[in-house]
Amino acid sequence: MFDRIARRYDLLNSLMTFGRDRGWRQRAVSLAGPRPGARILDVGTGTGALALDFARATRETTIVGVDFSAAMLSRALRTVPTELSASRVRFVRGDGMRLPCADSSFDHVVSAFAVRNMSSLAGAFAEQARVLRVGGRLTCLELVPTGLPVFRHLFRQYFHRWVPLLGGWIAGDPTAYTYLPRSVDAFPTPAEVARLLREVGLVDARFEVLALGTVALHTAVKR
Numbered sequence: 416m417f418d419r420i421a422r423r424y425d426l427l428n429s430l431m432t433f434g435r436d437r438g439w440r441q442r443a444v445s446l447a448g449p450r451p452g453a454r455i456l457d458v459g460t461g462t463g464a465l466a467l468d469f470a471r472a473t474r475e476t477t478i479v480g481v482d483f484s485a486a487m488l489s490r491a492l493r494t495v496p497t498e499l500s501a502s503r504v505r506f507v508r509g510d511g512m513r514l515p516c517a518d519s520s521f522d523h524v525v526s527a528f529a530v531r532n533m534s535s536l537a538g539a540f541a542e543q544a545r546v547l548r549v550g551g552r553l554t555c556l557e558l559v560p561t562g563l564p565v566f567r568h569l570f571r572q573y574f575h576r577w578v579p580l581l582g583g584w585i586a587g588d589p590t591a592y593t594y595l596p597r598s599v600d601a602f603p604t605p606a607e608v609a610r611l612l613r614e615v616g617l618v619d620a621r622f623e624v625l626a627l628g629t630v631a632l633h634t635a636v637k638r
């Protein structure tokens with residue numbers, strides 16, 4: 416599915432979120448606050464938007480973006496500015512449920528709108544915890560099943576009616592954009608996500624909600 420929508424993915428993201436998705440990723444970068452020299456892993460990197468935001472906003476960091484969609488990765492490679500490619504940003508094809516990375520090899524593991532699509536959320540977080548070094552930080556941006564109560568009805572209408580239409584018109588793939596609201600509905604609340612992060616052994620699990628309660632930014636630390 417992600418291979419099919421890769422070509423129009425960034426455009427649709429901007430349209431669906433009215434351009435706000437860039438601000439959410441930038442907030443994730445500033446909350447993670449990597450130090451110079453940090454090693455950062457972006458799981459489910461897609462077209463590399465979050466990986467590149469980290470690269471631009473930080474100094475001397477190295478960033479690896481992992482994704483299992485070859486079409487998404489090939490778009491990511493095309494968007495990396497030459498001065499960043501190879502030396503600081505790399506993209507690797509791999510499964511977020513079985514990361515092709517050694518234990519304790521990253522200072523930061525980050526993801527944006529990716530873990531919702533994985534076969535087990537607890538399994539994905541456990542895998543991310545495995546590759547974090549002790550004291551390393553997990554940062555996860557995800558959608559929230561229900562927005563603030565007053566907007567709930569409006570968001571449901573928007574997600575279930577307009578998003579599939581937009582996906583049909585622009586990506587030519589209404590199925591993928593019908594899957595999107597369903598995957599959000601099936602996703603746990605931010606409090607439940609924080610509980611899962613603790614269950615996989617991470618500490619200091621916190622979250623903040625953005626975009627009128629429709630997006631959550633989670634952080635947790637490896638003990």
Ligand SMILES: C[S@@+](CC[C@H](N)C(=O)[O-])C[C@H]1O[C@@H](n2cnc3c(N)ncnc32)[C@H](O)[C@@H]1O
Nearest residue numbers: 417459460461482483484487510511527529532
């Ligand atoms: C909604 S996109 C998010 C992309 C990007 N992080 C962003 O912020 O735009 C989800 C991405 O996760 C990837 N993905 C889903 N399940 C995965 C898995 N098990 N292993 C690796 N990548 C996965 C998809 O291929 C897709 O590129």
